[in-house]
Amino acid sequence: DGGITQSPKYLFRKEGQNVTLSCEQNLNHDAMYWYRQDPGQGLRLIYYSQIVNDFQKGDIAEGYSVSREKKESFPLTVTSAQKNPTAFYLCASSSLSAGQGNTGELFFGEGSRLTVL
């Protein structure tokens, strides 16, 4: 089945530690995204990438880092500089093909819930 796989589903970390969340897709999509979901805040964009070895900051990039070494992979590192890292993190991907009706619909993974102790 094609889709997006995020791991781990649940993660606990101590303050001051970096943690990396994995996101893999087998949809052959060019673009990948990381969002953060907090209660009452909706989804806020952290980073996105439209092509390998290139990525752009979203609205809340501070304290996060990403890499895009392969088309199918877009890991997110939550660094110790992120002041409030406890959240639900969602990875998504979309096609960039110029086909009619391609609106850039996002396909989402099941999310990773990070808790900082």
Next chain:
Amino acid sequence: AQSVSQHNHHVILSEAASLELGCNYSYGGTVNLFWYVQYPGQHLQLLLKYFSGDPLVKGIKGFEAEFIKSKFSFNLRKPSVQWSDTAEYFCAVNAQAGTALIFGKGTTLSVSS
């Protein structure tokens, strides 16, 4: 900058009641509009989308939405809700394929049987 506003934070309905969730966006150009749903414990799923043509779009599970360009609105409707519609609903917009979606803060719908 684009933004999306969802008017209702939490809506509580009884089964068979009609539903309308408001969504307004701010952007001057052509947009693509989406409604996503997140059922408890599940991942976000696309309910419906609008990119051009008929402003009344139909989605899965009996949902529909109407794009009113003059009002910058894309409200979600369902004539008769079911208990299984209990979920969080997100409105989103982008300017073109490949650009990130901008999401509203979401509306939690609780349906009692």
